[in-house]
Amino acid sequence: MNITKKEIDKLNAVLTVEVSKEDYSVNVEKVLNNYRKTANVPGFRKGHIPMGMVKKQYGKAVLVEEVNKLLQDALHKYLTEEKLDVLGNPLPKNEAEINWDADDYSFEFELGLAPEFDVDVKDKEVVHYKIVADDELLNNQVKTIRKQYGKLISKNEVEKGDEITGTFTSEEKDIEKKTTVTTEDIAGKKQLASLIGAKVGDTVTLKTKGMFADDHDNQKFLGVEHDEAHGLDIEVSFKIEEVNKREMAELNQELFDKLFGEGVVTSEEELKTKIKEDAEGQFAQQSDQKLLNDVVDSLIENTKFDLPEEFLQRWIAMTGEKRLSEEDAKAEFERSEKGLRYQLIEGKLRAENNLQVTFEELKDHSKNMIKAQMAQFGQTNPTDEELESIAARILSNKEEVERLSEQLNSAKLLNFFKENANLKTKEITYDKFIKEAYA
Template identity: 30%
Template sequence: MATVTRENIGLLNDKLTVKITKEEYFPAFEKTLKTYSKQANIPGFRKGMVPAGMVKKMYGPGIFTEEVIRNIEKGLNDYLVNEKLDIFAQPLPLANTEFKPNMDQPADYSFDFEIGLKPAFEINLGNVKAPYYKVKATAEMVNDEIERLQNRFGKMTEPEAVNSDDNVLNLTFEESDAQGTVVEGGIKKDNSLLVKYFTPAYRTQLQGKKKDDTIVITLADAFEEKERSWVVSDLGLKDAAEAEGKFFKLTITKVGLIEKRELNEEFFKEALPGKDITTEADFRAAIEADIQAYWDRQSSNQIQHHLYHVLLDDTKMELPESFLKKWLATSGEKPKTAEEVEAEFPTFNNQLRWTLITDKIITENKLDVTQEELKESMRQQVLSYFGSMSLGDGNLEWLDQYVDGLLKDEQQVDQTYRRLVTEKVFVWAEGQVKKDEKEVSSEEFIKMNEEHHHHHH
């Protein structure tokens, strides 16, 4: 049996020396050689009648090397199992003194490997106070959403002239001079805008305009900041500064008006299929519940993002960096340079720490995803692809068949499993901390998130 000695060479970094004697591998080498002699097909000789010396000369060196390496690997793997060592990836061979196998002079061999050991660490969220920002669905949000749905399911009519701020204009934007003479090779783009997106002065100017009428604008005069940023990006400009000083000739190609839907049972069915809603009060309540559910999800995402940083930044653990950098350099399809390793290491290090943290939470709290949970999650995913499409008479047999097909797709199952188990990790983490609940407006919530992302990039 191979003998293995272990020596510490750095933080969580050990050297394993695996030694085998010739008595351990040579009998197996001779036995394999005999089997080859019986089975070798060599032109000019009957099967099994090839001289042993010839077989040894032809195949011996390869078989000998294979046998030595097989014994070394077996000794190494047995040691890792018996010692119950929790290591990163696989052992890395150290630059061994030149291995020159010689079947005519069998000898004892020794090989060196290095291993990176996983660290022991504690996760403690008991004293963490996590801000939980809650947005309440307001009457204004409900009114805006109902109006959006009334327009979305409304009927488009084509009045002869602009007569309302709610008119939809199909426009061709063409870069021009102040008089409206088109600039050759300039920007040209079709767009669709509501009259109310323009500034008050231009809204007045647009009243009474018909198909094929034109106006000349600068983006700074014609739009307020929010609407201007949409138009700027739609025209393919980098930012508002790039649009400065540019004039555009706008040609109206169509005047439209959406006839808003009335709040009646037919509209409720179309806007919220699958819900049995007959009154305006019930419709408003359902819209409010949907908006509240949306903001609750945003709050949950926000606290989870906070907890991700708490777990990653505040969990103290040491890692065998030099081993991990060597492993990172050699584990890909082609070796990486020292510069590439240094550039990739911070991201790799964070991912590794996060994996160790989540694995520990999953193991210690016996978090698991059942087959039923996998199936239900996939059902919901498939249904969400269909959005608000009516799914016929409620016979969802096709859905079960479709999901059964997805369950045979290993990649799909693995992705869904990871997502669900990560959700459970965050639910567990949320339960450990003290939530500091604060009610904020949707504007404040969005601003905080933008500032946070800006801070992290």
């Protein structure tokens, strides 16, 4: 067997595989002999079928199968030994022209070659948001805690600050939703005026347009679908079933201990410090994800290289569950091109900067995850034998290994970008972050 490569250009090549009879004949004869021993043919005892009959009935199919096995093995070995970085898989070029009645064959395969390019993570500046919990957020969170741990006082008449439980109905939009709203949820002045002074048992008619500050609240309180929530402009009936005033909890040691454990927090100042730490820890995760997304988008946009587009479109057309038309294959390529480009960029970054995840790192990550989960249930000091045993079970699950590997891969890449990318740190409050980062 002989394999030669002819480069068409920097992104395309053709492999020619010459197969002679001596390459496949032994395997074909072996398979046919096994067929002869096991085949059931009327009029012949098992194992006594004439070889000529076996070859006539099975010879061509066995020949094709064995030659194809040789081809696959040879191609894999060649690509590995020559260290060819290919996209997709080799595509048969002349299979329709093969004369299977001959002894020797010449097969041609198209290759799509990975492009050569450089990645510069310092090329373009990317904003790295540092999200801080400002005084307004802290005060609102303290207020929320006091409400949550306060007590409800039943009333008969609605006043500002009350919680109202009732049922919204509308025949027009088929609405019947029991819910609890506060007067603070109501942004519309006319709607609020209609509710103030209403009593338990009353039914109030309200316009939905402008009733809430955010149209998404129409989903929450009225139960309509997302698309209907935007710009909803109808009248709804609201039957008041219960009115409560929430008396806020006192900021005392009993509340602090209930929230964080005995003696961990001893004052409102320490409470706000704890809230700030917890909030900014959560914000950091959102900031990190935003950073990762932004650096990835920047690299895709600014790392320029060509792809063997025509080859890839043919490969997409031929290798799916069903063969695609040229038009559909082109559309599919266009949909997946951005992802393919990033796969190549990420692969190069990982290879050049040793960012691959090792098994030991995977095991350590799983053990740390187990320790954190056990700590939530009061098991703060598990033995190494326990951790090893649980980690072994987790790592025997393919889906879990893939999930943990993805977590570690993302973490390694994020740390690499933090240390090497051209970042501009911007301190910002959470509300401004949401508006600016996801506008």
